[in-house]
Amino acid sequence: xxxxxxxxxxxxxxxxxxxxxxxxxxxxxxxxxxxxxxxxxxxxxxxxxxxxxxxxxxxxxxxxxxxxxxxxxxxxxxxxxxxxxxxxxxxxxxxxxxxxxxxxxxxxxxxxxxxxxxxxxxxxxxxxxxxxxxxxxxxxxxxxxxxxxxxxxxxxxxxxxxxxxxxxxxxxxxxxxxxxxxxxxxxxxxxxxxxxxxxxxxxxxxxxxxxxxxxxxxxxxxxxxxxxxxxxxxxxxxxxxxxxxxxxxxxxxxxxxxxxxxxxxxxxxxxxxxxxxxxxxxxxxxxxxxxxxxxxxxxxxxxxx
Amino acid sequence: xxxxxxxxxxxxxxxxxxxxxxxxxxxxxxxxxxxxxxxxxxxxxxxxxxxxxxxxxxxxxxxxxxxxxxxxxxxxxxxxxxxxxxxxxxxxxxxxxxxxxxxxxxxxxxxxxxxxxxxxxxxxxxxxxxxxxxxxxxxxxxxxxxxxxxxxxxxxxxxxxxxxxxxxxxxxxxxxxxxxxxxxxxxxxxxxxxxxxxxxxxxxxxxxxxxxxxxxxxxxxxxxxxxxxxxxxxxxxxxxxxxxxxxxxxxxxxxxxxxxxxxxxxxxxxxxxxxxxxxxxxxxxxxxxxxxxxxxxxxxxxxxxxxxxxxxxxxxxxxxxxxxxxxxxxxxxxxxxxxxxxxxxxxxxxxxxxxxxxxxxxxxxxxxxxxxxxxxxxxxxxxxxxxxxxxxxxxxxxxxxxxxxxxxxxxxxxxxxxxxxxxxxxxxxxxxxxxxxxxxxxxxxxxxxxxxxxxxxxxxxxxxxxxxxxxxxxxxxxxxxxxxxxxxxxxxxxxxxxxxxxxxxx
Numbered sequence: 001x002x003x004x005x006x007x008x009x010x011x012x013x014x015x016x017x018x019x020x021x022x023x024x025x026x027x028x029x030x031x032x033x034x035x036x037x038x039x040x041x042x043x044x045x046x047x048x049x050x051x052x053x054x055x056x057x058x059x060x061x062x063x064x065x066x067x068x069x070x071x072x073x074x075x076x077x078x079x080x081x082x083x084x085x086x087x088x089x090x091x092x093x094x095x096x097x098x099x100x101x102x103x104x105x106x107x108x109x110x111x112x113x114x115x116x117x118x119x120x121x122x123x124x125x126x127x128x129x130x131x132x133x134x135x136x137x138x139x140x141x142x143x144x145x146x147x148x149x150x151x152x153x154x155x156x157x158x159x160x161x162x163x164x165x166x167x168x169x170x171x172x173x174x175x176x177x178x179x180x181x182x183x184x185x186x187x188x189x190x191x192x193x194x195x196x197x198x199x200x201x202x203x204x205x206x207x208x209x210x211x212x213x214x215x216x217x218x219x220x221x222x223x224x225x226x227x228x229x230x231x232x233x234x235x236x237x238x239x240x241x242x243x244x245x246x247x248x249x250x251x252x253x254x255x256x257x258x259x260x261x262x263x264x265x266x267x268x269x270x271x272x273x274x275x276x277x278x279x280x281x282x283x284x285x286x287x288x289x290x291x292x293x294x295x296x297x298x299x300x301x302x303x304x305x
Numbered sequence: 306x307x308x309x310x311x312x313x314x315x316x317x318x319x320x321x322x323x324x325x326x327x328x329x330x331x332x333x334x335x336x337x338x339x340x341x342x343x344x345x346x347x348x349x350x351x352x353x354x355x356x357x358x359x360x361x362x363x364x365x366x367x368x369x370x371x372x373x374x375x376x377x378x379x380x381x382x383x384x385x386x387x388x389x390x391x392x393x394x395x396x397x398x399x400x401x402x403x404x405x406x407x408x409x410x411x412x413x414x415x416x417x418x419x420x421x422x423x424x425x426x427x428x429x430x431x432x433x434x435x436x437x438x439x440x441x442x443x444x445x446x447x448x449x450x451x452x453x454x455x456x457x458x459x460x461x462x463x464x465x466x467x468x469x470x471x472x473x474x475x476x477x478x479x480x481x482x483x484x485x486x487x488x489x490x491x492x493x494x495x496x497x498x499x500x501x502x503x504x505x506x507x508x509x510x511x512x513x514x515x516x517x518x519x520x521x522x523x524x525x526x527x528x529x530x531x532x533x534x535x536x537x538x539x540x541x542x543x544x545x546x547x548x549x550x551x552x553x554x555x556x557x558x559x560x561x562x563x564x565x566x567x568x569x570x571x572x573x574x575x576x577x578x579x580x581x582x583x584x585x586x587x588x589x590x591x592x593x594x595x596x597x598x599x600x601x602x603x604x605x606x607x608x609x610x611x612x613x614x615x616x617x618x619x620x621x622x623x624x625x626x627x628x629x630x631x632x633x634x635x636x637x638x639x640x641x642x643x644x645x646x647x648x649x650x651x652x653x654x655x656x657x658x659x660x661x662x663x664x665x666x667x668x669x670x671x672x673x674x675x676x677x678x679x680x681x682x683x684x685x686x687x688x689x690x691x692x693x694x695x696x697x698x699x700x701x702x703x704x705x706x707x708x709x710x711x712x713x714x715x716x717x718x719x720x721x722x723x724x725x726x727x728x729x730x731x732x733x734x735x736x737x738x739x740x741x742x743x744x745x746x747x748x749x750x751x752x753x754x755x756x757x758x759x760x761x762x763x764x765x766x767x768x769x770x771x772x773x774x775x776x777x778x779x780x781x782x783x784x785x786x787x788x789x790x791x792x793x794x795x796x797x798x799x800x801x802x803x804x805x806x807x808x809x810x811x
Contacts, residue, residue, distance in 0.1 A: 029571035118452040122474075122792070193637065196565035200459040201796040203452070204563075275566035275637040278645075279474060279793040 006084040006253070010076060013257070014231040015039040015224070017264040024268025039227065046220035054213055057114050064111025065218040069225035071104030075232050080158050082256035083244025089155035097154075098138055104225065105131060112210035119202045123209030126279070130194065130206065133286040134187050140293045141177055147300035148173070158239045165243035176296035178240050180289035182266070185233040187286055189226065192271040194282050204276075234263045308334040309369035312362075314676035317527040317744040320760065323360070323372050328380070331359065331373035336386040338363050344657045344670070347745060347758045348393035350375075350401040351769040352421065357403055362745050362758060368676060370745070377423065381405035389657040392777060398426045400491075412439055415484030415810055420492055435484055436466070442480050444470040449477070452792065456485050463806035471792055479787040479795075481780055486810040495767035499525075499735045507594045510774055510808030515541075515548045515593040516750030517772070517808075520757040523678060523746040525599040528761060529736035536724030537601035537731070542680040543614075543717050544584065544593050544602075546710040549751035551580035553661075553703040553710075554625070556803045560700055561632050563797050564641040569632040576628070579621055586613050601731040606721065615718060622711055629704050642697035646786035646798035649694055658782045660753015660775045661706060662802055664689050665698035672749035680720070681749075684713050699801040740765040752776060752805065774808030 019036040026033025035041070053061065075097045077087045109128060112120035145157060149164050157164050166174050187194045190207035202209050211222050238259040244252045277285060308331075310324050326334070339345065347362040359379065360372040379397075382390045384407060394405040395414045402423025405411065413427050416435045425431075429438045435456075443451070450471050456464035464485035470478040490509060494502065506521035507514040519541060526533060558573025581591040588596035588604045596602055606614075632638060648658070653666035663670060669688070673681040687709040691701040738761050745758045753775030762768040779802055786798045 025567055029567045030575075031571055118450065121450070122452065125473075192565045198567075199563075199565065201563065202459055203454065203795050204793045204797075271565070272567055273635075275561075275564040275635060275641055277637070278641055279791050281640070 002084045002249075003087050006081040007076060007087060009253070010079075010081045010231065010235070011073075011228075014227040015043060017231065017234070017260060018227060020261055020264040021268040021271070024265050025272050028269070028272035039223070043220050043224060046223070047217050049216035051214075051216035051218050054115060056116050057213070061111045061114040061213070062218070064107045064114075065214060065221035065225070067107035068104040069221040069228075071100045072225040072228035072232070074100055076228060079154050079232060079235060080239075080244075081235060082252040083159055084252075085159060086155050089153050091151070091153055091156075093153040093155075094142055094157075095152065098135075098142075101229070102131075102135075108210055108222070111214075115213045117213065119205075119209050120212060122203075123206055126206045127210060130187055130282055130286060133283055133290070134184050137180055137184050137286065137290040137293055140290060140297055141181060144173065144177060144293060144297040144300060147297065158243075159245065163243045163245050164240065166241055167243050170300070173296040173299055174240050176292045178237055180293040181233070181237050181240070182263075183285065183289035185230070185237065185263075186267070186270065187282075187289075188233065189230045191267055193274055193277045194285065196276050204279075231260075234260050237263055309338065309363070309371050312368050312370050312745065314368060315523045315527050315678055315744065315746045317739060317742045319739075320741045320743045323370050323743055325358075325372050325374065328359075328373045328375050331361075331371060332380050332382060334371055335361055335363065336382055338365075338369070339382075339387050339389060341365070342654075344659075345389050345393060346747065346754070346756050347771055347773055348390065348397070349758070349769075349771045350397045350403055351760060351771075352401070357401060357421075359397070360758075360760075362756070364675070366675060368745070368747075370743070375403060377402070378404040378406045381408040384409040387657075388655050388781070392781070402426055413484070415487040417484070417487050417489070436482050439482075441468045441482075442470070442478060444472075444477050446472070448472050454795075465806050467795070469787075469792055469795070474791045474793065476787045476790055476792050476795070479784045481784055483780070483806055483809050486807045488807075488811065490811045491770055491772055494770040500733050503598055503733060507592075509772060509811065510776075510805040511592065512552055513548065513750045513752065513755065513774070513805065513808060515544045515597060516748055516755045517757075517774075518597045519545060519678075519748050520746045520755050520772075522597050522599045523748070524744050524757050524759045525736065525738070527744040527746070528738040528742055528759060529599065530739070531600045531736060534601050534724070534728055536605075536721060536728035538679045539717050539721045539724065540587070540602045540604075540606060540728075541597055542684075543714055543721075544587055544596055545679075545748070545750070546714050546717075547580055547584050547587070548593055550707050550710045550714075551577050551584070552751045552803075553707045554580060556800060557629070557632065557700060557703060557707075559800050559803070560642075560696070560797065561638070563800050564638055566632070566635060566638050569628050572624070572628045572631075576621060576625060579617060583614055583617055586610050598731050598733045599736060601729070603730050603732065605728045605730050606725065608725070611718060611721070611725070614714075618711060618714060625707065625711070629707075633701070633704065639697065641794075641797065642700055643693075643695060645696040645794050646790055646801060647693065647695040648782055648785050650692075652785055653694060653782065656781050656785065657778050658753075659778045660749070660751075661702045662699060662779050662782055663753065665692055665702045666694040667692040670754075672747050672754045676747045678746070678748055680717060684716060696797055696801040738765045738767070750775060752803075752808075753779065772811055774805055774811075776804040776806075776809045779804055780809060 018039050023033045078093050078097055080086045109124045112124045145164055148170050190197055195206040214222055308324055308326050343363050343365050346364050350357055350359050356374050358372055358374050362370050381394055383394055394408055397403055398405055399414050400419055401421050402419040404426050418431050452469040454467040456466045466482040468480045469476050503518055506518040509517040554573050555577040558570045562570035584593045585591045648666050650667040653668055674686045689702045689705055691698045740761055740763050742761045747756045756773045758771040760769040783802050
């Protein structure tokens with residue numbers, strides 16, 4: 001029961017938090033900003049609209065939104081939100097899930113290529129290149145966690161006797177993992193300094209340019225998928241920062257969502273205090289995240305112990 | 306040099322005194338002049354009875370004019386002498402059907418039928434949509450891809466088509482095709498009742514309405530011998546500087562927004578509004594429309610307006626300094642601005658870049674200093690130290706110009722007080738223009754050198770009206786900025802120039 005409840009709350013609450021990013025950015029810019037529930041309004045608006053399809057696209061184009069949302073949703077089914085047991089779990093599920101998200105990306109990319117627009121081709125090339133680099137970081141993190149905890153599933157990482165957490169024995173190493181995971185979060189969710197979700201300039205976009213041709217409910221599905229993806233990465237970092245095995249039930253949930261809000265706030269702050277990188281610096285940024293976590297992984301090898 | 310006649314900015318001369326030389330002498334004199342640090346202000350054709358004439362206004366530190374008569378073709382100097390002739394020659398070909406012989410890249414400029422009914426030089430019939438019969442420059446190769454942007458853009462901007470030839474993220478070549486806003490202003494102006502001229506002048510480029518209209522009114526004043534009150538001159542100068550500040554501030558904000566650095570974008574957006582509002586205090590219109598008319602200004606600044614402007618400037622100057630510091634000290638912003646979209650000084654000189662874009666490349670030319678009009682002769686000039694030709698230089702030059710203009714407005718307000726009570730507002734009325742006269746006016750608009758050139762016929766009617774917006778020189782600069790740059794930096798480079806589409810399209 002607790003599993004269903006925590007999952008339901010997560011699914012319903014995910015579109016709330018991007019509103020926090022907008023509020024933080026508005027605060028730094030001296031503006032009032034849109035209402036906190038803006039993303040719900042956006043989704044409702046988009047779902048009421050019709051979709052427009054270019055006659056140069058095929059069925060591949062319509063697959064993109066559905067598959068990318070589905071892949072993001074499936075990941076949530078395996079995640080122990082606030083320490084509650086996930087609906088599903090098996091040994092090695094993390095590997096499956098990260099590649100499932102890659103499938104979502106693959107369909108977004110081929111939907112973009114299907115439009116035959118030079119913009120979307122460019123965006124697709126950038127997205128694939130950068131996420132390939134980010135994959136190196138993610139899998140090094142998984143190696144690190146395997147060294148720490150001997151498991152390969154989200155449930156085993158964050159529930160049970162020996163959860164991975166800053167408060168644990170190897171907490172210092174997790175600082176590296178948290179920082180690099182935050183960098184991956186910015187990359188994978190097309191945030192500043194890698195991408196600019198607010199820009200209208202197609203030539204500079206990475207993710208946004210791939211979904212330019214999607215409209216109405218299709219766009220709503222893509223947006224929703226993006227909210228879940230960002231929520232998943234934030235939840236991942238939240239669990240590294242605080243072990244949810246200590247207390248129970250409601251207090252866990254409250255702490256979980258407070259930390260999530262802080263992480264979204266940090267994203268908004270990052271976007272307010274720095275400009276975007278030049279496109280050719282982005283790979284260096286992502287590889288820095290890899291270097292950090294790789295260093296942490298080396299430290300677990302026992303050479304220095 | 307011997308064949309050229311020295312003229313003064315905004316002083317009408319009789320057309321008989323403009324030297325008419327044989328065409329070989331004309332082209333020889335021009336090429337010699339341009340090779341020795343000479344720049345072209347105006348170079349255009351006009352019809353005289355049944356023949357075609359070319360007229361060139363050129364500058365180094367002084368201003369000169371020369372003319373000639375040509376047949377249906379004339380010698381092109383673009384390939385042989387300097388790139389500065391490039392667009393001017395194409396424009397002549399398009400407007401009058403005269404073929405520049407030996408032009409390396411002859412294609413239309415704005416895509417319209419010529420004025421004379423001569424056979425079209427480009428073989429277009431003008432029934433298709435733009436760009437009609439015109440192949441774009443293409444690069445071939447397995448890894449080359451082409452990106453076409455516009456003419457309809459994502460933001461609220463004017464239409465223009467950009468064709469990139471890229472290898473991956475790197476731009477090998479950018480071709481810019483404009484003309485989507487061609488309204489036929491030059492052809493229309495001579496036939497209009499005089500009262501409408503300033504209204505059209507203000508609409509040549511909406512963000513430069515003071516600059517263009519000032520050129521137009523100064524030209525009419527020169528042709529009709531209308532004196533201008535000193536107080537009116539001061540108000541005109543203030544208006545031109547306010548227009549400069551508003552646009553530079555707006556663009557600095559937009560540059561900040563383009564690199565996703567939000568706070569300065571938001572602050573500058575508001576501050577730009579403040580300056581537009583000051584223009585409204587000055588004349589009742591946020592873009593300075595209906596202020597400048599031949600003979601003076603339509604609105605007199607009173608005590609209260611003087612106070613409002615002074616108070617606002619005192620309040621806002623430190624704010625501008627703070628926001629500029631915020632923008633220019635952020636290292637992530639510096640990383641984006643520096644070494645992006647660089648045009649070397651040699652290249653800028655070859656293209657003849659003007660205005661802040663030219664100054665950012667190390668060409669110090671400022672029409673306010675070289676050919677001062679209104680009150681500029683008695684005002685201090687500005688100098689720039691960051692002149693590497695990249696986005697950072699253009700942004701820094703704009704920042705320095707904003708601070709300089711703020712200082713100028715302070716000085717002008719002090720000067721104005723003496724004239725406040727004696728100043729009388731003027732309204733537009735018809736004036737008799739001198740027959741057979743020629744005048745050229747030059748002003749430093751916020752983008753750079755704006756120039757209007759007027760010729761009257763034997764009855765004192767306008768015969769030819771030639772307009773040149775600084776964008777006419779600088780669009781090529783933008784294209785060159787993109788060479789071997791990343792395509793994702795195009796919006797940033799574009800915004801650092803922020804050139805006018807309608808000022809070019811006319």
